[in-house]
Amino acid sequence: MVAAAFAGPLVYLVVRTAQEGGAPEVLRSETALGPLTRTLLLAATTAVACALLGTTLAWLVMRTDLPLRRLFRVLVALPLVIPSFVGALALIAAFARGGLLDELFGFDALPPVRGYWAAFATLTLLSYPYVYLPVAARLSALPPSLEETGRSLGRSPAQVFRSLVLPQATGAIAAGALLVFLYVISDFGAVSLLRYDTLTVRIESARLFDPPTALALGLLLAVVALVVVMSERGLSRRRVNTEAVAAGRRPLQAPLGVWKAPALALVVGVVGIALVAPVAVLAQWTLRGLGEDRAARGVEWSDLWQPLLNTGGIAVVTAVVAVAVVLPVAYLTTRHQSRVGAVANALVVAGFALPGLVIALAVVFWVLRAPLVGGLYQTFPLLVFAYVVHFGAQAMRASQVAVSGVPRRLGDAARSLGSGRWRRLRTVDLPLMLPGLGAGAGLVLLSTMKELPATLLLAPTGFDTLATRIWSATESAYFARAGLSALALVALSGVLTWLLTIRRLERLDA
Amino acid sequence: MLRRGVAALLAAAVLTAGLASCSTSGGGDRLTIYSGRQEELITPLLEDFSDETGIGIDVRYGDSADLALLIDEEGDRSPADVFLSQSPGAVGFLDAGGRLEQLPVKALDQVEPRFRSGDGRWVGISGRVRVLVYNTDAVSPSDLPQSVFDLTDPRYEGDVAIAPTNASFQDFVTAMRELAGDDRTFAWLEGMEANRAPTYANNIAIVEAVGRGEIPFGLVNHYYNEEVLAEDPDAPSANYLFPNGDIGSLVLVTAAAVLDTAGDRQEDGARLVRFLLSRKAQEFYARETLEYPLAAGIEPVIEDLPSLSEIESPSLDLSSLGGQLIRTKDLIEQSGLEQG
Numbered sequence: 001m002v003a004a005a006f007a008g009p010l011v012y013l014v015v016r017t018a019q020e021g022g023a024p025e026v027l028r029s030e031t032a033l034g035p036l037t038r039t040l041l042l043a044a045t046t047a048v049a050c051a052l053l054g055t056t057l058a059w060l061v062m063r064t065d066l067p068l069r070r071l072f073r074v075l076v077a078l079p080l081v082i083p084s085f086v087g088a089l090a091l092i093a094a095f096a097r098g099g100l101l102d103e104l105f106g107f108d109a110l111p112p113v114r115g116y117w118a119a120f121a122t123l124t125l126l127s128y129p130y131v132y133l134p135v136a137a138r139l140s141a142l143p144p145s146l147e148e149t150g151r152s153l154g155r156s157p158a159q160v161f162r163s164l165v166l167p168q169a170t171g172a173i174a175a176g177a178l179l180v181f182l183y184v185i186s187d188f189g190a191v192s193l194l195r196y197d198t199l200t201v202r203i204e205s206a207r208l209f210d211p212p213t214a215l216a217l218g219l220l221l222a223v224v225a226l227v228v229v230m231s232e233r234g235l236s237r238r239r240v241n242t243e244a245v246a247a248g249r250r251p252l253q254a255p256l257g258v259w260k261a262p263a264l265a266l267v268v269g270v271v272g273i274a275l276v277a278p279v280a281v282l283a284q285w286t287l288r289g290l291g292e293d294r295a296a297r298g299v300e301w302s303d304l305w306q307p308l309l310n311t312g313g314i315a316v317v318t319a320v321v322a323v324a325v326v327l328p329v330a331y332l333t334t335r336h337q338s339r340v341g342a343v344a345n346a347l348v349v350a351g352f353a354l355p356g357l358v359i360a361l362a363v364v365f366w367v368l369r370a371p372l373v374g375g376l377y378q379t380f381p382l383l384v385f386a387y388v389v390h391f392g393a394q395a396m397r398a399s400q401v402a403v404s405g406v407p408r409r410l411g412d413a414a415r416s417l418g419s420g421r422w423r424r425l426r427t428v429d430l431p432l433m434l435p436g437l438g439a440g441a442g443l444v445l446l447s448t449m450k451e452l453p454a455t456l457l458l459a460p461t462g463f464d465t466l467a468t469r470i471w472s473a474t475e476s477a478y479f480a481r482a483g484l485s486a487l488a489l490v491a492l493s494g495v496l497t498w499l500l501t502i503r504r505l506e507r508l509d510a
Numbered sequence: 511m512l513r514r515g516v517a518a519l520l521a522a523a524v525l526t527a528g529l530a531s532c533s534t535s536g537g538g539d540r541l542t543i544y545s546g547r548q549e550e551l552i553t554p555l556l557e558d559f560s561d562e563t564g565i566g567i568d569v570r571y572g573d574s575a576d577l578a579l580l581i582d583e584e585g586d587r588s589p590a591d592v593f594l595s596q597s598p599g600a601v602g603f604l605d606a607g608g609r610l611e612q613l614p615v616k617a618l619d620q621v622e623p624r625f626r627s628g629d630g631r632w633v634g635i636s637g638r639v640r641v642l643v644y645n646t647d648a649v650s651p652s653d654l655p656q657s658v659f660d661l662t663d664p665r666y667e668g669d670v671a672i673a674p675t676n677a678s679f680q681d682f683v684t685a686m687r688e689l690a691g692d693d694r695t696f697a698w699l700e701g702m703e704a705n706r707a708p709t710y711a712n713n714i715a716i717v718e719a720v721g722r723g724e725i726p727f728g729l730v731n732h733y734y735n736e737e738v739l740a741e742d743p744d745a746p747s748a749n750y751l752f753p754n755g756d757i758g759s760l761v762l763v764t765a766a767a768v769l770d771t772a773g774d775r776q777e778d779g780a781r782l783v784r785f786l787l788s789r790k791a792q793e794f795y796a797r798e799t800l801e802y803p804l805a806a807g808i809e810p811v812i813e814d815l816p817s818l819s820e821i822e823s824p825s826l827d828l829s830s831l832g833g834q835l836i837r838t839k840d841l842i843e844q845s846g847l848e849q850g
Contacts, residue, residue: 089714089715089718092715092718092719093718093722096719096722096724097722097723097724098721098722098723098724099722102722112724192675192711193710193711193715195709195710195711197848201675204675205675205839205848206839207575207579208575208578208579208599208600208603208835209599209603209835209836209839210836210839288741288742289741289742297740297741357576357579360580361579361580361583364580364583364584365583368584368585368587374587377587377589378570378589453573453576456570456571456572456573456576457570457572457576457577457580459570461542461568461569461570462568462569462570464549464571468571472548472549472550472571473548473550474714475548475573475714476548476550476551476737477714477717477733477734477737477738478550478737478741479738479741480741481550
């Protein structure tokens with residue numbers, strides 16, 4: 001059932017490509033090859049960079065005595081909420097020649113912010129939280145005895161991390177890196193503004209006047225995603241996981257010693273470039289337009305409440321629904337080796353690699369053709385459904401990591417004591433999985449808050465979110481209005497991420 | 511062990527979202543508008559229309575091309591009655607698909623033939639003129655070219671930003687083909703490529719880059735720099751119109767059309783189109799959105815902008831010239847500009 005819903009976009013692409021024809025020529029020609037190579041290069045390198053950065057940050061803020069770590073736990077997650085077109089515009093405005101940094105400090109020998117390196121850096125800074133959140137959840141669930149053992153054997157914090165902690169987190173790291181890979185191949189905003197010619201750029205430019213090309217390239221994207229998901233699945237089978245601990249002693253906080261200053265510099269640097277720099281640019285936009293003519297430029301606080309409520313409301317609902325829907329699939333695929341489970345997993349996860357426009361049009365295609373559900377068209381439940389299909393992958397991979405951390409013998413013990421399936425799930429499994437599920441929910445939450453194409457096409461009429469507001473204002477060059485809405489988005493995401501995710505990781509650290 | 515906090519958060523979320531969706535569910539005889547024009551540029555007018563006529567309206571905002579694809583995908587079950595497009599391309603796509611109704615002559619006659627479709631199925635409501643935006647610190651007025659064709663001259667090497675994947679640039683190239691022919695257009699595209707014209711994603715990215723001093727010139731619509739100056743009067747960027755009816759400064763229109771799915775609401779849709787061409791609406795474009803009014807004899811209010819009659823402009827009749835845009839895209843792609 002679940003898998004069938006998630007297969008919708010893929011089947012849509014196949015049906016439409018077949019209708020239009022022309023796929024073989026497009027895929028054979030050089031039109032596809034160059035962008036495909038660039039897409040894969042960018043996605044693979046960004047995934048590796050995010051794995052390194054996200055894991056390091058997670059360890060520093062979760063399991064060391066880093067100063068201000070409780071604040072950084074939230075801040076480090078937030079770059080994910082910045083829509084990539086805003087992130088790219090803001091990073092260009094901050095770092096390009098004549099930009100904010102140049103103006104403030106007189107850096108004028110900066111390289112042009114465009115091409116592969118710019119896209120790589122921007123996407124790394126905006127998407128490392130895909131790794132950070134699952135890894136932080138995993139680390140928060142590891143027993144302190146691990147590190148105590150290592151420390152008692154006289155190893156340094158770095159050695160303990162490498163030899164004892166890291167192997168326990170590989171599942172979460174791989175999960176996050178896969179999400180980064182899929183996100184990068186689906187991104188359009190950053191690569192188009194930074195002039196890196198990938199498949200999505202080609203799809204976007206062909207979508208109206210050359211549908212056969214756009215559809216064939218969309219299908220190519222889906223195939224790449226499926227291949228990557230299945231091979232990652234093959235690799236992740238072999239991992240072993242130490243069991244999670246639910247409550248009890250707080251984890252040992254590794255003392256950083258002389259590394260405290262460099263570690264702090266790293267965290268501050270990342271937060272500075274990925275969050276503070278864009279926020280500074282957004283604040284500059286807002287202030288610039290706050291002249292005497294506020295109303296005319298649409299910069300009114302009162303105007304912000306409705307999109308703020310809409311954004312928060314639908315994001316929380318989507319996050320919870322997504323976790324609830326994929327949890328059974330995560331159980332099935334983690335606890336049992338079934339072919340059905342593997343297919344379901346691939347379908348759910350690959351949905352994340354498709355551009356939001358494809359997901360939205362596929363939902364339109366199916367809903368208007370299916371019996372009975374036509375009345376749901378452009379309603380709140382349908383929009384949530386589209387989000388879940390698009391972002392289910394994030395909840396899925398985080399849930400799988402969480403499920404695999406639950407020791408089976410606990411369940412067996414509970415069963416021998418006569419507790420039923422639901423009771424076991426509620427009292428044994430769920431508490432242990434909560435950090436991991438919270439991480440999955442947090443990822444879905446942040447992604448939903450910034451989603452644009454599906455929101456514009458499928459939301460109930462008149463339902464505007466902060467993301468649609470930002471987009472509209474940017475398109476009409478109302479920068480002050482765009483800046484204000486983007487600042488509200490970052491602030492809201494901070495509050496919700498703390499409530500939904502970070503708070504749950506901190507239960508051992510109170 | 512779902513904590514009470516999350517449960518409360520969820521309940522609150524469902525409640526607000528539920529209320530939001532209930533209050534807006536349209537239907538019946540309300541007019542549904544899919545608008546590629548952003549809220550900032552049309553909402554006050556649509557509200558006026560509703561107040562004046564008593565016709566209820568539901569508006570969905572989005573990217574013009576995406577909304578056109580949506581209407582196409584929805585087929586005969588589309589809830590949309592009226593489509594407002596930010597570019598001739600998107601509305602032309604629906605026209606070619608046979609999705610537009612004939613507009614009343616009374617509406618069409620408000621604008622010159624060059625600003626509406628030849629088959630009478632869509633009409634321009636406001637205009638944006640193509641300009642050369644330049645950095646006033648880096649460029650002296652004597653360096654400004656007389657024609658867009660001069661930009662292939664080696665003295666502009668690496669200095670002129672363009673947005674080859676953007677709809678407004680593509681519409682401009684289509685118009686150039688119509689006025690100057692494919693050969694001359696292709697030679698110009700190749701000349702820009704040979705001159706290493708840097709490419710950007712869209713008009714905004716170019717205007718920002720010119721304002722920063724990253725690049726001295728850029729080919730854009732006049733609209734964006736006017737808006738930037740409205741918020742930041744000190745920005746060192748200015749619009750320049752190519753003189754003597756040069757093709758580099760032609761007018762591109764934003765358009766309105768009534769869809770074939772309007773049914774009973776076709777009349778109301780046509781009424782909205784006429785309203786968007788009324789004196790009140792045309793004044794709104796001139797004063798509030800800093801665009802060119804196309805009807806009612808209203809003049810633009812921006813200093814230094816010539817009146818419409820001084821600007822040459824072909825009618826971009828995308829409906830009768832099916833396949834034009836794909837040919838334009840091919841030419842741009844062949845010139846190598848897109849990779850830049």
